Amino acid sequence: MMGTKWLAGTLLGLPLALALCTLGILWLPGGWEGGVVAAVLLTLPLWVGIISGSLLFGSSRAAWLWLAAANLVCFGALWALRALHAMPPASTLGS
Template sequence: MSGATDAMGTKWLAGTLLGLPLAVALCTLAILWLPGGWETGVVAAVVTCLPVWVAIISCSLLFRSSASAWLWLGGANLLCFGALWAPRLAGAAPAALSALPAS
């Protein structure tokens, strides 16, 4: 019984620690390509981030082992943040600070 509890606890921890950045990345990816730009969807993305994070935490308990939860969620983070950084590294998207108007 103790082994099952430990495995569930580490799966939940993986979902909690790796789920938040994954939820932020997923919500950011969802608003980047809106017709008005990210500015039109930033409030919706912030509001949607919490339910997405809770869904990721809940789904992390469905993995067979805690190691697979950590690996899959870590890989999903790398994939999503790679997709966010790829246009910037390719020079297709400006850095956030250079896109702000000068004051």
């Protein structure tokens, strides 16, 4: 059923696109401040690509599981970078 694959790509694709763009800008030479606009602009096409790619899965279950696993890996990497202080804080208001 194509409807639930599309739903998986829509619901799990946006956080995945955001996490991938965030991981991408962390290693830019100018730091994340220089690439944040590009990352925000690239999030939408990446999200559309993830939605489109989710329709290629053989089953809805596979789409949900693979996209959920990809989210866990990306957000786990972001969490690990933050825990190791290898990533700047999101806000300097607390310091």
